Amino acid sequence: MDVLFEPVALGALHLRNRIVMAPMTRDRAGPDDVPGDIMVEYYRQRATAGLIVTEGVQPSAIGKGYWRTPGIHSAAQIEGWRRVADAVHAEGGRIVMQIMHCGRVVVAANRGFAADVIAPSAIPCPALVPGPDGVPVATDMPRALDAAELPAIAAEFAQAARNACLAGMDGVELHCSSGYLINQFLNPASNLRTDKWGGSAENRARFPVAVLAAMADAIGGDRVGFRISPGNPYNGMDPADPAETFVPFLRMSNGLGLAYIHVVDMNLPDLDTLAMVRDHWSGAIIANNMLKAESAREVIVAGRAHAISFGRAFIANPDLVARIRADAALANPDYTLLYTGEAAGYIDYPVMEARPVS
Numbered sequence: 001m002d003v004l005f006e007p008v009a010l011g012a013l014h015l016r017n018r019i020v021m022a023p024m025t026r027d028r029a030g031p032d033d034v035p036g037d038i039m040v041e042y043y044r045q046r047a048t049a050g051l052i053v054t055e056g057v058q059p060s061a062i063g064k065g066y067w068r069t070p071g072i073h074s075a076a077q078i079e080g081w082r083r084v085a086d087a088v089h090a091e092g093g094r095i096v097m098q099i100m101h102c103g104r105v106v107v108a109a110n111r112g113f114a115a116d117v118i119a120p121s122a123i124p125c126p127a128l129v130p131g132p133d134g135v136p137v138a139t140d141m142p143r144a145l146d147a148a149e150l151p152a153i154a155a156e157f158a159q160a161a162r163n164a165c166l167a168g169m170d171g172v173e174l175h176c177s178s179g180y181l182i183n184q185f186l187n188p189a190s191n192l193r194t195d196k197w198g199g200s201a202e203n204r205a206r207f208p209v210a211v212l213a214a215m216a217d218a219i220g221g222d223r224v225g226f227r228i229s230p231g232n233p234y235n236g237m238d239p240a241d242p243a244e245t246f247v248p249f250l251r252m253s254n255g256l257g258l259a260y261i262h263v264v265d266m267n268l269p270d271l272d273t274l275a276m277v278r279d280h281w282s283g284a285i286i287a288n289n290m291l292k293a294e295s296a297r298e299v300i301v302a303g304r305a306h307a308i309s310f311g312r313a314f315i316a317n318p319d320l321v322a323r324i325r326a327d328a329a330l331a332n333p334d335y336t337l338l339y340t341g342e343a344a345g346y347i348d349y350p351v352m353e354a355r356p357v358s
Contacts, residue, residue: 003300004293004324008050008307010284011222011259013094013171015050018300019321020286020309023053023098023173023227027339028346029070033058035080039070040087041347045318047093050307053173053227053262054084056100056180059160062118063181065102065139067110067132067339072097072160078167085168096171096225097164099157099215103181104142104190105235107131117142118153120184120191120198120207126236127179134340147195150207157211158218171223171259174212176249179235182208186245189238205249212253221257225286229264230273242268243276250280260284262309274304293324319351328352 005017030036043052058064058071071077081097088095104119107129119142128136145153161172176182184190185207191198197207215224228249230242250261261281265273266289274287287296287305296308314320316333323330337345 002325003297004308008284010051010225010286010306011171011257012220013051013096013223013259015094015307016092017050017321018307019050019296019324020307021046021049021052021314021320022288022309022311023055023175024311024315025055025066025069025339026346027066027068028342029068030080032074032076033064033069033071034074034076035070035084038343038347039080040083043084043095044087044091045347046314046320047088047091047095048319048321049093049314051170052088052093052095053309054095054097054169056098056175057081057160057164059099059101060156061111061113062115063101063156064111065106065129065180067107067130069100072099072163072167073156078163081164081167081169085170089168094170096173096223097167097169098173098175098227099160099164100175101153101157101181103184104139105129105180106140106142107137108140118145118149119143119181120145120193123190123192125179127234130339144193147197150197150210154207154211154214158214161215161218161224165219165223171225172215172219173262174208174215174224174226176208176226177229177232177234177264179232179237182211183235183237186249187237188245189236201245201248202252204245205252208249209252209256212256212258216256216258222259224256224258225260225262226253226258227262227264229266230276231266231268231271232264239266242273243271247276247280250277254281254283258283260286260306262286262288263305265289274299278304293327316349318349323352326352
């Protein structure tokens with residue numbers, strides 16, 4: 001059997017194949033950040049994946065930083081995600097929700113309401129972020145979180161995990177990469193704290209581990225995964241010495257009994273990222289970043305990962321699993337419609353034509 005089509009268990013998550021749909025921001029949430037009909041259809045179309053990881057979902061109102069990203073902190077949002085989960089399950093699929101708190105990566109106009117921008121330290125994100133019209137603008141200045149606030153923030157993540165399961169999700173994935181709140185605590189460029197939550201790499205990992213532990217306590221560790229991208233400079237992260245930053249985090253999270261780690265391999269010239277993870281993490285691994293079907297097979301056969309996630313390929317190929325199985329050509333996405341267009345460039349990509357039976 002093709003290794004990509006072998007079943008695999010990631011904690012309590014039983015996948016019918018090893019092809020995972022990676023989380024991708026698409027900016028299609030409806031009013032009040034509630035998933036609507038086109039989001040239900042988008043995920044339903046791609047339910048043949050062994051596992052879908054949703055786009056980043058804010059655990060609280062102040063976790064929002066981008067335009068039209070969905071939440072999981074209101075009754076209406078929970079009900080909207082229930083429709084998504086039901087649609088995926090009706091097709092035999094599995095789906096987990098990525099929980100993403102933007103931290104300092106916030107354009108206030110994207111929120112539509114006044115609220116604090118928070119971060120480990122009062123350092124603005126140096127990257128420009130698209131506003132409601134799609135034009136990149138400077139982010140807002142954050143305030144540094146007081147240590148006394150951190151337990152409540154961790155509790156918001158735990159409640160988001162509960163809400164995700166209430167909506168019918170099979171589990172959750174904590175977004176610890178791409179320069180968002182959890183990554184901001186891990187990275188020395190954004191965490192200049194002098195208390196026990198900053199300084200050494202071990203101290204910088206304390207809050208991310210506390211959040212993972214809170215989520216595991218809330219829904220069971222075997223339904224919780226997390227995503228990292230060592231060496232990724234996105235949103236102002238310092239890419240230097242990724243092993244120094246991430247090895248303590250891996251070691252400290254390894255005993256929580258989590259379902260998986262989702263690794264964005266940046267193909268660093270002086271670090272084998274998957275080998276680093278394997279050396280300090282004993283659980284399941286999902287590998288990601290620019291892999292094709294054949295290179296994905298090689299990663300699995302070599303024992304470097306248990307499953308492979310694909311991002312852009314799933315945008316224009318809702319039937320990606322069938323195309324890989326048939327060794328068929330892949331369609332290319334319309335990049336001008338990644339974050340706009342409603343149904344266009346979202347749910348209107350065709351599946352390949354069925355071959356006639358001879």
